Amino acid sequence: MERAAAGRVGGQAMFENCGFVGATRHHHRPALADAPVVRITLIAVSLIFLGMFLFIPLAAVFTEAFAKGASAYFAAISNSEARAAIRLTLTTAAIAVPLNVAFGLAAAWLIARFDFRGKQLLVTLIDLPFSVSPVISGMLFVLLLGVRAPLGGWLADHGIRIIFAEPGIIIATVFVTFPIAARELIPVMQAGGRDEEEAALVLGARGFQMFRRVTLPNVRWGLMYGVVLCAARAMGEFGAVSVVSGHIRGATNTMPLYVEILYNDYQFSAAFAVASLLAMLAIVTLALKQAVGRRVASTIRAAAPAESIEQEAA
């Protein structure tokens, strides 16, 4: 539990820890009531701040997108270049998400169920991609797989082009989204404990049966949460992908890259039209996150009392 809480505060993925404990618990405590003027000022300051950085920008995306009317909007998001960008974005996510979720399950099983030397180091290493700037993430793969590098040169001689092509975009995305699923799954799997799995084995289940019938159902919300966050990041990554894409129009554009190209071409409303699709995706992500995150938090909380009783007994 402690590790779960500590791991949660490390970056991107810590953000579901919010708002579930009833905030109304202060209302019957007169000694804790702030003066109305303080309350109204703080609410106003908060809303103005969030307005300037969140609400107004979000409204601006849609306003700018429709600045030239609905028909221009639909033309901008349905032409062949836009469709190619949408297709590549979805393909990238369709490859990166299953890979990293499979890794997340394996790493969570390893870390939550076994004790071994170097476990803490492993957890730190898994989180590394979060502390690397997107530009550097992309650059790593240019250095490793670009035509000037030994490995990249060898691949190029065999007709395999990775950098400035689609495989580069995919591999950079896999790097950037690498920790997300693992980081969501580890605390959930730790909270579950190993009793039910051991019971399944005693009752004669084989390893894979136990995994499918006991482990997966127990971590399903954490799994879904990981998938949502990983997919959102995979579709939205810009910096790393920008470095490895080489900006070949139509061929190697994901949606965030296509937004940049249109913008630099002074096609502002087309850029915002494509951006509005990504903004809608972000809104859907936030809604899913809120819905699933609640269940993840309650899964972890539900396990907490049992754990503390175990510790007392021990």
Add this chain to the structure above:
Amino acid sequence: MMKGASRRVLPGFGLTLGFTIAYLSAIVLIPLSTIFFKSAALGPADFWAVISAPRTLAACRLSFMAAFAAAVINCVFGLAVAWTLVRYEFPMRGIVDAMVDLPFALPTSVAGITLTAIYASNGWIGRWFVPLGIKIAFAPLGIVAALTFVGLPFVVRTVQPVLEEIDLELEEAAATLGANRLQTFARVTLPTLVPAVLTGFTLAFARAIGEYGSVVFISGNLPMKTEVLPLLIMSKLEQFDYGGATAIGVLMLAISFVLLYGVNSIQKWSARRLAA
């Protein structure tokens, strides 16, 4: 390695260990190590020449100052937002709460073009600053605005859970002992929040130092004036100056690792403090 091997009744240790290490190496460790090999090949003199060039130093200074300013803004307002979300009732609080994570969910290129549009001198917000003689987009202030956006959720999301778990009876005890609300906040509540605020500050700062997408549009990208470190790396990569880009990349990685170490230290310190 074999600690508790006799207790290891669950299957899959070897399989998951092998897969985890192999996949981690292929995707993260081997690619990360190339940057160190590449910079070692550069030699100390060349490395130093890149790092100490005036353009690099200017980018470094701007990166630090803008990231610091944005993280401070996020501490002050993030604390207010967290307090408001936890302690007060107001319409649509749930939606406002969910929206705080928008910077994590919105692709940075979308954030970049949008912030540029509204903070430009003819934009929805930027136009109100023109009469005051303040230029936001295409100036260092624009960089601060973009970095404030990307770092916004960190302080709120580190402070919020602490504020929710806080023991209200302490505050009530302070009140019965005659402290007013401000004294109670300053002497009782705020000290409990310090580790969370510091963690949030460091995370926001680290994120801001490396940020590219939201800054590239709003900064104007002028060498020596509005160029931050990630933009400088990008411009070196575009000129195929891989050596120069690598040297700055190593510098940035060193900065992130120091910050990561800082976050871990803050958390250990706060865990010790809670235990005491």
